Amino acid sequence: MMTHDEAASLLAALSLHAVEAEEVARVEAHVRTCARCQLELDGLRETAAALGTSVETLPEGLWSSIASRLDAAPATPPAAVTLIGEGPSRRQRASLPRVLALAAAAVIVVLAVSLVNANSRVSRLQGALALARQGVVAQALATPGHRLVTLTAGASRVAEFVLVPGGRGYLVSSSMPALGSRRTYQLWAIVDGSPISLGLLGPSPRSVAFTLADAHATVLAVTVEPVGGSVRPTSSPVADGRIAA
């Protein structure tokens, strides 16, 4: 098994599909057991995808060629069970032996629907809040005596907070990857070596306000916690940053 450091040094190359085949399996085996590497890899893949973003015009006829293969695709799962009530569809033509796989898929679909609804509601709310907070953050950044705290994960800057005199703090920017609805980021201040919760950042932090009353705090740290948060951190920080005196 590859060590954490060995695997971490290969994540960027892995996100570019630039790791030798025999090494890929060993890195991936580590990543499956390491939440920090998984988060890092997810983030790197987003960056790699941004690199590959283009503005190409699609060749004519490509869609019809894809569409013509939809029915014929060999692995198409039959969805007869889930399709009830939606009228006749090509699914009912699917072969019976796939019904078992389909039943499993049906459960996934139902779960996915509720998660998706929850997610999109949350992101709409965050969007509205973000607009309202932009002014507040700008104001904080213009306040004399404000302090910026940059949180890093490995060598990457992943979030920036601003603290204003009096103890209010705000999230300025974040590139932490979204977690989905079952986990949340939680923000901590380290005071005399002990973590004190400053609150939940949600699964996809965009706009956050908090109060840091204790002037002795030396570090801000973010952990990934079960939804609802934790009284004390249940895992090591995915990002942290020193608060300048």
Place this chain on the structure above:
Amino acid sequence: MDDDFDETSDAQLVTCVARFDEAALAELYRRHGGAVFGLARRVTGSVAEAEDVTQEVFLRLWNRPEAYDSDRGALRSFLLTQSHARAVDVVRSRAARSRRELREAGRTPRAGYDVAREAWDHVLAEEVRRALATLPPDERRAIELAYFEGRTYVEVAAMLHEPEGTIKSRIRKGMGRMRGALAASGVQGLER
């Protein structure tokens, strides 16, 4: 499900695809097909091969929509990751053939850096290009050779006559910088 998908999120469309809604797949193709095709064409350098890759990516989404986990990132990133992986496979199976020929000819492959740059203008979004331009040239080159030419870091090291560890760390540092620059510019990967 009606056919007006303008307000529908990618994740919701994937759920519709899981219910065999062809119109939902068509909408996802409309949104992301160009990027999937563009990246494949960029890596393979071939329209025909890029069309094959694009077909595979969307057929796979149709057959296995559950492979996309919205907890892990944007659908666009997921599709581009697959497009890139398939395109790299195509290039490497080609390379396996031509490498033998090159060895026989006693030549070393050249980096082709300038050729790579030529396509930037219309291939990369402005912010991404700007972020790339801020990288130290040796980091940018390592990333370009790996990503756009489908080379492994071991191959890049051999091409540039540098130790493997050096290339690995250039890729790592460069990607970290890219991420920081994209975050700072507000692009930060791709919003879902």
